[in-house]
Amino acid sequence: AQTVTQSQPEMSVQEAETVTLSCTYDTSENNYYLFWYKQPPSRQMILVIRQEAYKQQNATENRFSVNFQKAAKSFSLKISDSQLGDTAMYFCAFGGTSYGKLTFGQGTILTVHP
Amino acid sequence: GAGVSQSPRYKVAKRGQDVALRCDPISGHVSLFWYQQALGQGPEFLTYFQNEAQLDKSGLPSDRFFAERPEGSVSTLKIQRTQQEDSAVYLCASSLVAGQSYEQYFGPGTRLTVT
Numbered sequence: 001a002q003t004v005t006q007s008q009p010e011m012s013v014q015e016a017e018t019v020t021l022s023c024t025y026d027t028s029e030n031n032y033y034l035f036w037y038k039q040p041p042s043r044q045m046i047l048v049i050r051q052e053a054y055k056q057q058n059a060t061e062n063r064f065s066v067n068f069q070k071a072a073k074s075f076s077l078k079i080s081d082s083q084l085g086d087t088a089m090y091f092c093a094f095g096g097t098s099y100g101k102l103t104f105g106q107g108t109i110l111t112v113h114p
Numbered sequence: 115g116a117g118v119s120q121s122p123r124y125k126v127a128k129r130g131q132d133v134a135l136r137c138d139p140i141s142g143h144v145s146l147f148w149y150q151q152a153l154g155q156g157p158e159f160l161t162y163f164q165n166e167a168q169l170d171k172s173g174l175p176s177d178r179f180f181a182e183r184p185e186g187s188v189s190t191l192k193i194q195r196t197q198q199e200d201s202a203v204y205l206c207a208s209s210l211v212a213g214q215s216y217e218q219y220f221g222p223g224t225r226l227t228v229t
Binding site for chain 2: 106
């Protein structure tokens with residue numbers, strides 16, 4: 001079974017600064033995907049970024065990028081130029097089955113201060 | 115277009131009552147997932163449908179939990195004889211096709227409180 005660990009329950013950052021959220025996972029599978037999802041207060045969860053395990057190149061989506069270290073089973077999220085709208089709970093998730101079942105971490109609450 | 119919708123958004127049940135939670139996925143989406151999210155925690159997988167077939171129900175915590183998707187679109191999660199430990203947010207998610215790379219679109223959830 002897969003496990004996903006987010007060791008930072010809460011993080012805070014000033015607007016326009018950069019913050020990195022950590023995630024580690026454990027699996028015996030070789031082919032899988034990793035995701036970061038964002039859950040704003042009282043709003044729906046949305047996908048931020050995804051990474052294919054067989055790709056060495058780190059994924060980027062505008063201000064969001066990941067540092068994927070497959071051997072270390074580490075998958076951190078970097079948010080550049082933080083904005084107030086980035087305030088949310090962030091979940092790291094592992095997708096390993098053929099149909100896409102997700103295993104989530106415990107989440108990190110990120111607060112962006114003006 | 116319309117996203118994933120869930121109803122009711124909030125449900126209060128007395129211990130021992132049966133509840134039914136509804137999920138309307140995005141039209142045409144093949145895959146449908148149910149997750150349970152305890153307060154302050156990450157969602158945990160409950161069950162998976164591919165069209166009308168329930169292919170994985172390994173996450174259902176007990177035989178009091180039952181899910182169906184009879185016509186391959188709307189899904190219902192039913193909890194019989196609710197217990198306090200069933201209090202949680204129940205999330206539904208759908209994706210266009212079955213596959214580990216595909217984005218799951220989440221509904222707003224149903225917050226169930228068992229008193």
